[in-house]
Amino acid sequence: MNEKFQWKAKRERKAFIALADGAVFHGYAFGEKKDTVGEAVFNTGMAGYKQILTDPSYAGQFVVFTTAEVGAYATNFEKSESRQIFLNGIVVNSLDWVSKELNEESLHDYMLAQKKAGIAGVDTRALTLHLRTHGAQKAYLHVEDTEMTEAEAIAKAKAWEGLDGQDYASKVSDPNGYEFNDEGKYHIVALDFGIKTNILRNLAAQDMRITVMPIGTSYEKIMEQKPDGVFLSNGPADPNSLPQVYNMVKQLLGKIPLMGICLGNQLLGLALGAKVSKLKFGHHGCNHPVKNLLTGAVEITSQNHNYAIDETSLPADVEVTHINLNDNTVEGIRCKNVPAFSVQYHPESAPGPNDSMYLFEEFKKMIEAFKGGKNA
Amino acid sequence: MPKRTDIKKIMLIGSGPIVIGQGCEFDYSGVQACKVLRREGYEVVLVNSNPATIMTDPEMADRTYIEPLSVDILHEIIRRERPDALLPTLGGQTALNLAMELNERGILDRYQVELIGAKAESIQRAEDRHLFKEAMLKIGLDLPRSGSAHSMSEATAIAHTIGSWPLIIRPGFTLGGTGGGIAHNEEEFETIVNRGLDASLNNEVLIEESLLGWKEFEMEVMRDKKGNAVIVCSIENLDPMGVHTGDSITVAPIQSLDDRAYQAMRDDSLKVMEAIGVETGGSNVQWAIEPKTGRRIIIEMNPRVSRSSALASKATGFPIAKIAALLAVGYTLDELRNDITQTTPSCFEPALDYVVVKVPRFTFEKFPKADSTLGTQMKSVGEAMAIGTNFKQAMQKALRSLETGFGGFGACAKCEKFKEYDDETLAKEVARPSAERIFVLHEAFRRGWSIEKLYELTKIDRYFLRHLEELACFEDEITAAGSLENLAKDKALFRQAKELGYSDIQIGYLFHKNPEEVMAVRKQIGLVPSYYSVDTCAGEFEAITPYYYSCWAENSEPVREIPGHGHKKRIMVLGGGPNRIGQGIEFDYCCCHAAFTLRREGYEVIMVNSNPETVSTDYDTSDKLYFEPLTLEDVMGIYEREKCAGVIVQFGGQTPLNLAMRLKKAGANVVGTSPEDIDLAEDRDFFKQLVDKVGIKQAESGIAHNVEEALAIVEKIGYPVLVRPSFVLGGRGMVIVYKEKYLRKFVEEAAAIGEGKPILIDRFLEDATELDVDCISDGKHTVVGAIMEHVEPAGIHSGDSASVIPPMTLSQEIQDKVRAYAKEFAKELHVCGLMNMQLAVKDGELYMIEVNPRASRTVPFVSKSIGVPLASYASRCMLGETLEQIGFTEEVHVPYVSVKEAVFPFVKFPGVDITLSPEMKSTGEVMSIDRDRGLAYLKSQLASGNKVPSQGNIFVSLKDEDKQKAVPLIKRLVDMGYQIYATRGTSTMLYNEGIKTRAVFRISRGRPNLLDLIHDKEVQWIVNTTETGAEAMVDEIQMRSKAVVSGIPITTTIAALTSTVEGLMDKHDFGRFEVCSLQEYHRHVKK
Secondary structure: OHHHHOHHHHHHOOEEEEEOOOOEEEEEEEEOOOOEEEEEEEEOOOOOHHHHHOOHHHOOEEEEEOOOEEOOOOOOOOOOOOOOOOOOEEEOOEEOOOOHHHOOOOHHHHHHHOOOEEEEOOOHHHHHHHHHHHOOEEEEEEOOOOOOOHHHHHHHHHHOOOOOOOOOHHHHOOOOOEEEOOOOOEEEEEEEOOOOHHHHHHHHOOOEEEEEEEOOOOHHHHHHOOOOEEEEOOOOOOHHHOHHHHHHHHHHOOOOOEEEEOHHHHHHHHHOOOOEEEEEEEEEEEEEEEEEOOOOOEEEEEEEEEEEEOHHHOOOOEEEEEEEOOOOOEEEEEEOOOOEEEEOOEOOOOOOOOOOOHHHHHHHHHHHHHHHHHHO | OOOOOOOOEEEEEOOOOOEOOEOOHHHHHHHHHHHHHHHOOOEEEEEOOOOOOOOOOOOOOOEEEOOOOOHHHHHHHHHHHOOOEEEOOOOHHHHHHHHHHHHHOOHHHHOOOEEOOOOHHHHHHHHOHHHHHHHHHHOOOOOOOEEEEOOHHHHHHHHHHHOOOOEEEEEOOOOOOOOOEEEOOHHHHHHHHHHHHHHOOOOOEEEEEOOOOOEEEEEEEEEOOOOOEEEEEEEEEOOOOOOOHHHOOEEEOOOOOOHHHHHHHHHHHHHHHHHHOOOOEEEEEEEEEOOOOOOEEEEEEEOOOOHHHHHHHHHHOOOHHHHHHHHHOOOOHHHOEOOOOOOOEOOOOOEOOOEEEEEEEOOHHHOOOOOOOOOOOOOOOEEEEEEEOOHHHHHHHHHHHOOOOOOOOOOOHHHHHHHHOOHHHHHHHHHOOOOOHHHHHHHHHHOOOOHHHHHHHHOOOHHHHHHHHHHHHHHHHHHOOOOHHHHHHOHHHHHHHHHOOOOHHHHHHHOOOOHHHHHHHHHHOOOOOEEEEOOOEOOOOOOOOOEEEEEOOOOOOOOOOOOOOOOOOEEEEEOOOOOEOOEOHHHHHHHHHHHHHHHHOOOEEEEEEOOOOOOOOOOOOOOEEEEOOOOHHHHHHHHHHOOOOEEEOOOOOHHHHHHHHHHHHOOOOEOOOOHHHHHHHHOHHHHHHHHHHHOOEOOOEEEEOOHHHHHHHHHHHOOOEEEEEOOOOOOOOOEEEOOHHHHHHHHHHHHHHHOOOOEEEEEOOOOOEEEEEEEEEEOOOEEEEEEEEEEEEOOOOHHHOOEEEOOOOOOHHHHHHHHHHHHHHHHHOOOEEEEEEEEEEEOOEEEEEEEEOOOOOOHHHHHHHHOOOHHHHHHHHHOOOOHHHHOOOOOOEOOOEEEEEEEOOHHHOOOOOOOOOOOOOOOEEEEEEEOOHHHHHHHHHHHOOOOOOOOOEEEEEOOHHHHHHHHHHHHHHHHOOOEEEEEHHHHHHHHHOOOOOEEEEOOOOOOOEHHHHHHOOOOOEEEEOOOOOOOOOHHHHHHHHHHHHOOOOEEOOHHHHHHHHHHHHHHHHHOOOOOOOHHHHHHOOEO
């Protein structure tokens, strides 16, 4: 029985995650037994771990799941949000398994196949409270069977360069580009900084044909496509490390309708001359209330970001359209004079609520209006 | 949008007495609403017939009407109060139905009362099956496939279209739903359809696909008038479709759905709210999912706060009822703050970083003849909830919170009985949903049955089965340690066992040690629980409100030092755990009062309870709330962590009392009457001495440990005797015995129930009047709260009797004697706090039945009758104040009459005998007040659902001793215009007395008999008195059960008949009932 349930390994708690500030949390290893460094952030969503795992925006991070039980359902019947797992590892409290009899793939098996490390049996609430108090942290995940002292791991975490000032988007952007949805009334160029597939699915649902182009694509290359609109995707790490990208976005402004999500929102902000700064521990979860200031309605949103636009730095011709009701940070902006808008949260959900799908329709309307205006 | 200023006075309707399906969760929701609406400056008029509730405390509302919940009475109250609005969504189905009736009868229009919270059209759309179906189809939701057929060929065609087995077949227009059934294959289908077509009066059968075995889910939705909507909590039922959700083990949040399925259900739940038109407030939407295909069907939605809302509120920290009340008066979700974080808005969806398990509590032992198989009709009487950092831990905590003798999932003596099942029986019992099925599953896993096999038998999701299997297997991992000492040496294993939820009771069982020994060893190696808070946001924001659960994590949140509380002593109040017959909301009322009072008096109050329905587990009732099982281990963990100065055990009923001595031994300071004195009151020998010393009579009695001893005692004292186990509440196992044959049977049963504790045998005082006395003592002085006289004679459990303040028939002399005895007993038992005495009067002589130095079931009734908060004063006494300091030194005499009447669950248990006995069977109670005693009694009957008709036909069947007493009463009834039916014996006797009756046959003798009369609606009231003690005739049981199921009022004692007739005559004179608020009544009290 012990073999089946791994009780001995579970109680020995030999694996651990060490934070740069010296805090250490123990557990047992699962997935690939390979030590790694990363930035520890927590996510308060209660389902959707496959979508979180395959969200490229988590590149370079360890995601701490606050939900008590993780892995209750099979991973092989769920859709992915990108071509692979980009995050560095995950930290869970109680790890579940699934029915081999029904050919279900467990979270452990999936992580193993994707060669990613995980640690389970961790006091994730303590770790979360620590991150809330001390901010997102550089961390070292020790899951190998080799002996390592906590001090060594802490030192390795400290020594790591971290995510600030780093361009992770280039690491996750698909260098080849690709087409999504062959047919569609409108042609969109989506710039891939780590785009989630559900964004593409939602654009396609608005009768759009999408050409996904890699990060670094020039203004000219984009315009050669003669698109009806350009979409700026989500993606990992520091927007301030991408001056070429936001300078290029500056060129697009006014020329073509723009929509941005998450990193795309930050890049639009930077292109407009606003400041983007790092939040203490970011927003990661599926329950954030966002108020649409134009309608007064509140949406429950899916969020995953560490950086936010500084409201006071926005120029006068940009209005804030959405705010987060928890901390009043900027969640959406819109240009008054040119066709461009963006949101900081994830209207495409996956995982999370579908309250904000209307934004994709708004993008379509903006494109239609722009076309109409141009034609007229 | 801010709150509305065009309404000033709001009327709230409560849910009435506690019944199966409508428990004290509506007290919780009503209290939240009252508090918040008054805080917002509205005048609140509250109507509820249930005195045991906190909401009916006179401080909770501006005007409190403890009156029957009927449309006529509400009409009177509306006429008198002229409220601007009626909020009907917080008092369960009762309030919703009444609001609809008030609306339909044009009363709301006439007095210009606006329905807020839910509009009549929305309520109708949700409640009317046809309208609901239409609305759901319109928004594209799936419903069970069905069709109606008039012939076999049509039926077969429908079966083909539905395309799956089993099918449910219901004949149209049959009497009592006969002729239907579930067909699992074509053969059965043909048989049942043919039978159904025959049985149907219009030759029609309805064929519907069966959802049995589908996964069942619930979503709790909040919506404001701007259309903002959030899912407060998602709930997954462990028991699949086929078991009422109130009877299912449920888990929050949903575990086995992936994000896509979850979000699709969320989207649709929001759509349902919109389609039904719920403008503001909380609703509950129920779903079924076919496990293989994922096909999802809407089952129902409730446009009101429900049982699940209370659970969801406790599970998440989101106060649904409070927010619903605020939304009803115009606020929107984004304008309201989250109480727990106090910085973020209420417009969000709580994120849980723990697992919540709710387990229902049943009382089939009270109704041995009831069918204990769970189905679509709810049968549980209470529930326990537990929180843990993983499913296994939460599950085990919930099971031990039930207080049914199981220390968790298996590893306990009570599970031994399942080992005796052969495989066939085990398979049958695993497949049959029942109160103990979860433990049967444990045995199946112990035998190595596979998950797939058990899935096939139960359709319980494999996710849950996997966890349960691991738990069943882990027992061997613990026992492999060999001994408790060895386990202590392997701290990692010990911790792992605790993490998986094993209690000290279970670990003790595995090593043949008692829980105290396990606890001692555990503490020696420094293995103590940690505590985390329920913070609504999974740690993302700081929680200000201290609401905790224990777990076995590596770390712990520190003890919260509440600002400004530095100097305050911490006092722990132990709640009553899950509701059950005999221990219900009355005790929660007392616990809440203790909490309110002690907070006011400058203590920091720590509440411990496991019942999610209660006001005591509202996080703003106490300073700190610990949602925990009430076992020694769990309570001491908190006591030591919080460094409490004392613990109060006398308010939570038997649960904390049973712990008192052990808590004291473990080092806790039990305040108030000492545990030794509490135990002494139960000690027969001591009590006998005490009774002799005080000089009051007591029925002769003896103590037996077996049948032989019992026979010897009865030889001495003579039949009839009262037999009961000691240390139980609610008269569990208590019977009156007239013959040796029954004595043997009952003594054996009592021995089993009492688990080795002695059995008490008293001579039974026939036809005696019973009294209940509640009093309060500060250790020196004792003041009587009230003397209550029971309507029913001694021998019927006090909880099941109607009782009246002030006494009806007692002489001043007897009453004075009772008062003197109360003082003597309080002194002798060193009572500090509350005390309850039960006495009997026979032939002008007083007999002592029992004394309990603790809060009794009648405390709220007495408090509301006399306008004195007894529980509140008692808690102050327990912490050192004197009654003189409190200002309560004289008994209060009231110039009106209060009646308490019991309410029974018989309608839920067809075939069960409804006659009253020494064993308590009622689930709830109602109270009524009037200046006139007859009217007060009649109102109590109306309130308890036993509405006596003002005209019509009465069937009378009396036992011989009652016949003469009944004659004048029946004469009066005839004078008032009633027609009398009677069986031959009674009929002849009445004829000789000059009363004309129509004779009917006894049921077994011929027709027409009473069953036909009931069936033809020929009889509107039944008066049926029976012999106590003897086993009732099958005939009579059938008759009474049928009457209850048909909703015909039934009077079973001559005493009750006397009071009813008195009431009817007064009603005849007055014309109608008058209503008056509690606050007005109390103004007339001479203090």
